[in-house]
Amino acid sequence: xxxxxxxxxxxxxxxxxxxxxxxxxxxxxxxxxxxxxxxxxxxxxxxxxxxxxxxxxxxxxxxxxxxxxxxxxxxxxxxxxxxxxxxxxxxxxxxxxxxxxxxxxxxxxxxxxxxxxxxxxxxxxxxxxxxxxxxxxxxxxxxxxxxxxxxxxxxxxxxxxxxxxxxxxxxxxxxxxxxxxxxxxxxxxxxxxxxxxxxxxxxxxxxxxxxxxxx
Amino acid sequence: xxxxxxxxxxxxxxxxxxxxxxxxxxxxxxxxxxxxxxxxxxxxxxxxxxxxxxxxxxxxxxxxxxxxxxxxxxxxxxxxxxxxxxxxxxxxxxxxxxxxxxxxxxxxxxxxxxxxxxxxxxxxxxxxxxxxxxxxxxxxxxxxxxxxxxxxxxxxxxxxxxxxxxxxxxxxxxxxxxxxxxxxxxxxxxxxxxxxxxxxxxxxxxxxxxxxxxxxxxxxxxxxxxxxxxxxxxxxxxxxxxxxxxxxxxxxxxxxxxxxxxxxxxxxxxxxxxxxxxxxxxxxxxxxxxxxxxxxxxxxxxxxxxxxxxxxxxxxxxxxxxxxxxxxxxxxxxxxxxxxxxxxxxxxxxxxxxxxxxxxxxxxxxxxxxxxxxxxxxxxxxxxxxxxxxxxxxxxxxxxxxxxxxxxxxxxxxxxxxxxxxxxxxxxxxxxxxxxxxxxxxxxxxxxxxxxxxxxxxxxxxxxxxxxxxxxxxxxxxxxxxxxxxxxxxxxxxxxxxxxxxxxxxxxxxxxxxx
Numbered sequence: 001x002x003x004x005x006x007x008x009x010x011x012x013x014x015x016x017x018x019x020x021x022x023x024x025x026x027x028x029x030x031x032x033x034x035x036x037x038x039x040x041x042x043x044x045x046x047x048x049x050x051x052x053x054x055x056x057x058x059x060x061x062x063x064x065x066x067x068x069x070x071x072x073x074x075x076x077x078x079x080x081x082x083x084x085x086x087x088x089x090x091x092x093x094x095x096x097x098x099x100x101x102x103x104x105x106x107x108x109x110x111x112x113x114x115x116x117x118x119x120x121x122x123x124x125x126x127x128x129x130x131x132x133x134x135x136x137x138x139x140x141x142x143x144x145x146x147x148x149x150x151x152x153x154x155x156x157x158x159x160x161x162x163x164x165x166x167x168x169x170x171x172x173x174x175x176x177x178x179x180x181x182x183x184x185x186x187x188x189x190x191x192x193x194x195x196x197x198x199x200x201x202x203x204x205x206x207x208x209x210x211x212x213x214x215x
Numbered sequence: 216x217x218x219x220x221x222x223x224x225x226x227x228x229x230x231x232x233x234x235x236x237x238x239x240x241x242x243x244x245x246x247x248x249x250x251x252x253x254x255x256x257x258x259x260x261x262x263x264x265x266x267x268x269x270x271x272x273x274x275x276x277x278x279x280x281x282x283x284x285x286x287x288x289x290x291x292x293x294x295x296x297x298x299x300x301x302x303x304x305x306x307x308x309x310x311x312x313x314x315x316x317x318x319x320x321x322x323x324x325x326x327x328x329x330x331x332x333x334x335x336x337x338x339x340x341x342x343x344x345x346x347x348x349x350x351x352x353x354x355x356x357x358x359x360x361x362x363x364x365x366x367x368x369x370x371x372x373x374x375x376x377x378x379x380x381x382x383x384x385x386x387x388x389x390x391x392x393x394x395x396x397x398x399x400x401x402x403x404x405x406x407x408x409x410x411x412x413x414x415x416x417x418x419x420x421x422x423x424x425x426x427x428x429x430x431x432x433x434x435x436x437x438x439x440x441x442x443x444x445x446x447x448x449x450x451x452x453x454x455x456x457x458x459x460x461x462x463x464x465x466x467x468x469x470x471x472x473x474x475x476x477x478x479x480x481x482x483x484x485x486x487x488x489x490x491x492x493x494x495x496x497x498x499x500x501x502x503x504x505x506x507x508x509x510x511x512x513x514x515x516x517x518x519x520x521x522x523x524x525x526x527x528x529x530x531x532x533x534x535x536x537x538x539x540x541x542x543x544x545x546x547x548x549x550x551x552x553x554x555x556x557x558x559x560x561x562x563x564x565x566x567x568x569x570x571x572x573x574x575x576x577x578x579x580x581x582x583x584x585x586x587x588x589x590x591x592x593x594x595x596x597x598x599x600x601x602x603x604x605x606x607x608x609x610x611x612x613x614x615x616x617x618x619x620x621x622x623x624x625x626x627x628x629x630x631x632x633x634x635x636x637x638x639x640x641x642x643x644x645x646x647x648x649x650x651x652x653x654x655x656x657x658x659x660x661x662x663x664x665x666x667x668x669x670x671x672x673x674x675x676x677x678x679x680x681x682x683x684x685x686x687x688x689x690x691x692x693x694x695x696x697x698x699x700x701x702x703x704x705x706x707x708x709x710x711x712x713x714x715x716x717x718x719x720x721x722x723x724x725x726x727x728x729x730x
Contacts, residue, residue, distance in 0.1 A: 017271065020273050024273065053583070054583075054587055058584050079279075082278075083288050083296035083297065085293055086288055090285075127580070131580060152576075155577060156295075160274070160573055163274075163571070163590065164569045169568070174568050174594065179272045179421035180430075182268070185268075185430050187418075187419025187421040189420070191379065191422075193379045200533070203594065207588055208591040208593075208594060
């Protein structure tokens with residue numbers, strides 16, 4: 001199988017262990033077409049919400065696409081990190097309920113489903129959720145305080161998903177995966193400011209290029 | 216473990232001198248000490264046996280080092296466990312700890328005497344110091360040639376190189392007239408042959424301490440105490456989740472029931488040591504209804520006030536590189552302008568990207584291009600963070616929730632709320648650290664309000680009516696039950712807990728050998 005066209009160069013570094021390379025490479029794979037955890041309705045809300053929360057075109061090179069929706073949906077069925085807020089149901093259930101809450105509020109406030117809202121209106125609903133002004137007191141939905149807590153989980157999950165993607169690491173010039181190979185564990189020789197080593201990626205994202213441009 | 220060592224094994228019907236539940240900072244030193252003195256020891260560890268070179272800097276995959284049995288977090292400051300959670304696997308939380316290894320301040324043992332608030336320890340630093348020095352000497356700790364707050368102290372290894380955050384914090388301290396030094400770090404900076412383990416290499420500055428050290432430079436239990444325990448005849452059993460403590464008609468412990476690969480097993484023992492941490496230790500006692508005549512099991516859960524302040528610089532900082540938290544100042548251990556009791560340590564912070572991104576994401580509500588710009592600032596970011604005293608409070612505790620886990624055991628509910636002292640300390644630190652960053656030109660300064668570590672819940676003291684264990688770690692209610700972990704800390708103190716846990720572990724082993 002030929003590698004995807006947007007395969008980041010860091011994956012070919014000898015500063016990467018085989019295990020880490022396999023983990024990062026798995027994130028390049030074309031995602032499943034069917035949701036693994038969420039209902040189709042909740043999945044669609046998540047898909048419509050993510051570009052408003054964190055537009056990746058601000059970070060990635062043109063033509064590069066990361067299916068965050070599929071990754072997060074799959075992650076919700078995998079091993080989690082060992083805790084949750086006590087006022088929220090288990091993660092998979094909380095995400096389903098939160099996304100359906102957003103959809104119901106969209107319908108009640110604007111007469112159309114969340115996915116059909118203009119991006120500005122989607123953003124307004126997210127802002128209301130994050131600042132403790134959006135929620136529903138009914139079965140299978142989350143209340144205002146629950147939505148505010150879940151907003152933190154959503155933001156944390158998105159940050160995890162993005163910062164652990166090799167295409168993002170390449171674009172932002174992040175060398176955190178390149179701690180050392182299997183036969184030689186190189187680590188870093190230079191650790192101070194303005195001392196990028198040759199094997200470390202340079203940022204390509206315009207947003208992150210300020211420092212590199214000074215070299 | 217050293218590949219030439221053959222581990223001794225015990226039969227389930229053998230009555231071993233001691234079963235220890237937990238193989239981390241609390242259990243491992245004690246296991247080694249008992250075994251070295253001829254006692255038969257079985258260590259039950261819920262997690263697997265990892266190999267150092269198998270660790271990965273990938274933060275998502277490295278969650279395998281966290282305790283993953285779900286915990287429910289409540290209160291007005293519910294703790295975001297994640298990377299701050301207990302560990303799992305042979306070596307416990309030391310597999311993923313940051314190896315920042317300050318000693319407890321002598322004043323923190325007597326906070327109540329000093330201030331009328333908090334709780335005193337039943338002894339002072341002089342009692343623990345010999346054990347602290349033994350721990351530092353055996354596991355390997357690096358530090359400066361002269362430590363400004365304790366010039367008599369010596370470290371066996373020179374510090375690793377200062378990374379960008381450490382250098383920036385030095386500048387910031389200088390700007391505000393604070394003293395600073397390379398902090399004590401539990402890692403070695405030159406290659407050694409560790410007795411009973413094998414080769415440990417010097418720190419390679421890879422920065423992934425929290426994801427597991429791949430060349431054994433970081434001093435954990437897996438490359439120090441546990442190999443020593445095995446060399447002296449202890450058996451380590453990974454993958455064993457202990458859930459039931461069995462007793463005879465007189466109430467003394469006779470054995471432990473645990474699950475391994477879905478099958479129940481029983482190990483008989485003359486003595487039981489709980490070393491499962493400030494959540495699992497009280498959870499075991501509460502589910503078994505044991506050792507709680509004081510009503511204190513699970514009470515007085517504490518953390519550290521661990522406020523962070525991050526800033527962006529016009530330089531390529533690359534916060535993933537180098538030992539993450541090298542620079543320390545202890546000048547805030549009793550600040551003159553404090554409106555709180557106790558004090559805090561400040562350390563520089565580098566950080567891996569997903570952990571950093573999570574902290575940023577959870578502490579702000581920006582979205583759209585502003586959120587993307589904030590994340591894109593990773594390579595320009597440096598942080599500082601504190602570890603500060605957290606007073607014991609009755610509303611902070613570990614109890615059993617109504618929800619059961621896969622074993623049919625109630626999940627723990629951890630309630631955690633800051634009181635006035637914690638908020639005052641947070642505000643003091645947020646203000647000071649922000650001024651420090653401003654003084655050296657940092658931009659986009661961001662305060663992250665967070666708590667770290669898990670402390671208390673089985674308090675140690677002299678009075679059986681208000682403590683779970685005596686000053687040596689022995690249960691007041693059951694004479695062959697001991698606790699050796701941070702659950703017995705009467706107060707949180709400011710220092711990161713791993714060193715004191717290990718020192719107490721050796722001290723409790725001494726007491727057990729004399730009992």
